[in-house]
Amino acid sequence: MSFPTIRMRxxxxxxxxxxxxxxxxxxxxxxxxxxxxxxxxxxxVEISSMPGINRLPxxxxxxxxRDVIDLGIKAIILFGIPSKKDEQxxxxxxxxxxxxxxxxxxxxEFGKELVVITDLCLCEYTTHGHCGIMENGYxxxxxxxxxxxxxxxxxxxxxxxxxxxxxMIDGQVKTIRESLDKEGFIDTVIMAYSAKFLSSFYSPFRxxxxxxxxxxxxxxYQMDYRNPIEALRxxxxxxxxxxxxxxxxxxxxxxxIIQRISSKIKIPLAAYNVxxxxxxxxxxxxxxxVNEKEIVLEILTAMKRAGADMIITYHSKDVAKWLNE
Ligand code: PBG
Numbered sequence: 001m002s003f004p005t006i007r008m009r010x011x012x013x014x015x016x017x018x019x020x021x022x023x024x025x026x027x028x029x030x031x032x033x034x035x036x037x038x039x040x041x042x043x044x045v046e047i048s049s050m051p052g053i054n055r056l057p058x059x060x061x062x063x064x065x066r067d068v069i070d071l072g073i074k075a076i077i078l079f080g081i082p083s084k085k086d087e088q089x090x091x092x093x094x095x096x097x098x099x100x101x102x103x104x105x106x107x108x109e110f111g112k113e114l115v116v117i118t119d120l121c122l123c124e125y126t127t128h129g130h131c132g133i134m135e136n137g138y139x140x141x142x143x144x145x146x147x148x149x150x151x152x153x154x155x156x157x158x159x160x161x162x163x164x165x166x167x168m169i170d171g172q173v174k175t176i177r178e179s180l181d182k183e184g185f186i187d188t189v190i191m192a193y194s195a196k197f198l199s200s201f202y203s204p205f206r207x208x209x210x211x212x213x214x215x216x217x218x219x220x221y222q223m224d225y226r227n228p229i230e231a232l233r234x235x236x237x238x239x240x241x242x243x244x245x246x247x248x249x250x251x252x253x254x255x256x257i258i259q260r261i262s263s264k265i266k267i268p269l270a271a272y273n274v275x276x277x278x279x280x281x282x283x284x285x286x287x288x289x290v291n292e293k294e295i296v297l298e299i300l301t302a303m304k305r306a307g308a309d310m311i312i313t314y315h316s317k318d319v320a321k322w323l324n325e
Pocket of ligand 1: 274
């Protein structure tokens with residue numbers, strides 16, 4: 001019998017040696033925490049399918065964000081829930097809209113302490129729940145573009161550092177870049193949801209912001225998960241149109257997409273660890289079937305290992321606590 005001369009276990013001998021070899025590590029610097037702000041409520045409202053996440057009244061934002069910053073988190077992404085919706089989603093570009101008001105308050109209080117990202121879409125603001133203008137049951141692309149440009153400018157005026165268009169509307173990055181530049185917002189960053197798939201993993205979010213389409217689904221603008229090549233093309237186009245950062249969404253079932261894209265592009269990539277991914281972990285952890293801390297750290301590290309530079313995640317506050325332990 002011959003014994004091995006090469007022994008992989010030598011480098012696994014103790015904790016300090018193992019730590020020296022880490023190539024991928026999670027850091028608070030790369031976390032983005034989503035916050036839901038709702039018009040017309042006075043107390044936080046729990047989102048039943050997303051334990052630990054609430055819809056917040058604007059009055060509670062400052063104290064919530066103080067906690068977030070104290071934990072070491074550097075960025076949030078804001079979603080607004082308006083009290084009135086209409087066919088055109090007009091409150092999305094109202095200078096006194098819920099997100100615009102929220103950004104102004106946050107920036108006044110925290111300034112450069114926090115990067116403020118605004119989700120840029122119409123679905124939270126339209127009565128039908130689609131991400132644009134509907135005509136005869138079809139989302140009309142170019143009419144929608146005009147509104148996206150207006151939303152971007154209104155969010156930038158309020159003080160958003162980064163706008164994040166999430167509608168998968170053709171040409172949205174170009175239109176938004178042009179609209180921002182025309183108004184002098186040359187430094188507002190565009191973080192584009194470039195590779196966004198039609199997914200069942202979004203259902204808790206749609207409960208959270210009440211944006212479930214009232215008829216049809218989003219299959220003629222979001223991508224089909226059976227067609228990965230399209231994601232590569234979407235990313236190429238968004239980079240050409242001027243995206244500064246791209247988002248892949250969902251993340252956990254799409255690590256192959258994250259890897260393929262990150263190995264090709266030269267701009268930063270954010271993975272969106274979406275509501276359904278969060279809900280699955282929370283439900284299993286509540287039952288005691290998995291160790292929440294260990295499984296979350298493993299999942300998020302896998303996203304970084306696949307090539308994500310940043311992670312948008314509802315677990316951010318917990319992760320920050322665990323990393324600070
Ligand atoms: C659309 C938007 C969605 C999410 C973020 N932005 C929902 C959708 O496309 O239906 C989903 C986020 C999540 O599930 O956590 N504005």
